Amino acid sequence: MNLYCRRLPMLSLSLLIAVLCPKPFAAILWAQSPPSGSPAPLHAFPDNSAKSESALGSKAPWPGALGTNDPTSDMKCSIVQWTVEPPRPALVLVCPPEEVFAPLRVYFKLSWKRDEDLPRNLQALLAQSKAQTKMHWNSQGDYHVLLQAENKNGHASRPEWVHFTDLAAIYLKY
Numbered sequence: 001m002n003l004y005c006r007r008l009p010m011l012s013l014s015l016l017i018a019v020l021c022p023k024p025f026a027a028i029l030w031a032q033s034p035p036s037g038s039p040a041p042l043h044a045f046p047d048n049s050a051k052s053e054s055a056l057g058s059k060a061p062w063p064g065a066l067g068t069n070d071p072t073s074d075m076k077c078s079i080v081q082w083t084v085e086p087p088r089p090a091l092v093l094v095c096p097p098e099e100v101f102a103p104l105r106v107y108f109k110l111s112w113k114r115d116e117d118l119p120r121n122l123q124a125l126l127a128q129s130k131a132q133t134k135m136h137w138n139s140q141g142d143y144h145v146l147l148q149a150e151n152k153n154g155h156a157s158r159p160e161w162v163h164f165t166d167l168a169a170i171y172l173k174y
Contacts, residue, residue: 069146071144074134076100082127089118090168091127091145093135108135109169110143117165124150126157143167 078097083090090111093143096102108171112118119125134146143164148157 004124019034023125025149071136071138074136076173077108077133077145079127079131079133082125083128084122084125088112089122089144089165091147093133093145095135097132098130103174106172107173108143108167109167109171110145110164111166112164112168117163121128121149121160124152125160125162126150128132141167 076097077093077095077118078099080092080094081090082092088111090109093108093110095106095108098105112173131148135143137143144162146159147162150157151159
């Protein structure tokens with residue numbers, strides 16, 4: 001019984017996150033069966049075939065469960081680490097920022113799946129540790145982070161939404 005009492009806070013926090021931010025978890029809750037009748041694997045984000053099936057009239061269990069491209073609302077985060085070196089550049093964020101009192105923090109490690117997905121101005125992006133930023137994502141697994149981009153003329157940097165295609169890691173700290 002003591003083992004279950006120790007796991008209860010983590011389970012309740014996980015459930016709270018799933019209830020408050022349902023869009024990333026929507027595809028996990030609803031898996032489609034392939035035509036052969038064998039069980040389909042559960043995926044965190046639907047693939048292109050799921051998007052095309054939902055466009056053909058497949059009914060989702062609730063409005064907006066699949067096939068939507070609506071982003072979540074912006075989350076305030078801070079930058080933990082920005083690595084530009086090969087083989088795969090990565091950005092680590094913590095939400096909410098350390099300055100905000102919160103019982104739970106979520107660390108995201110974002111990157112790109114393919115080299116073709118890398119932004120052209122990768123070297124011009126400025127991401128200083130502990131800098132405040134915003135992040136949102138959509139149900140297809142596309143992440144957008146507001147980063148500062150250096151101007152070529154040497155003028156002040158401008159904010160720019162940077163598109164990430166890979167959630168390399170996620171970590172909960174409580």
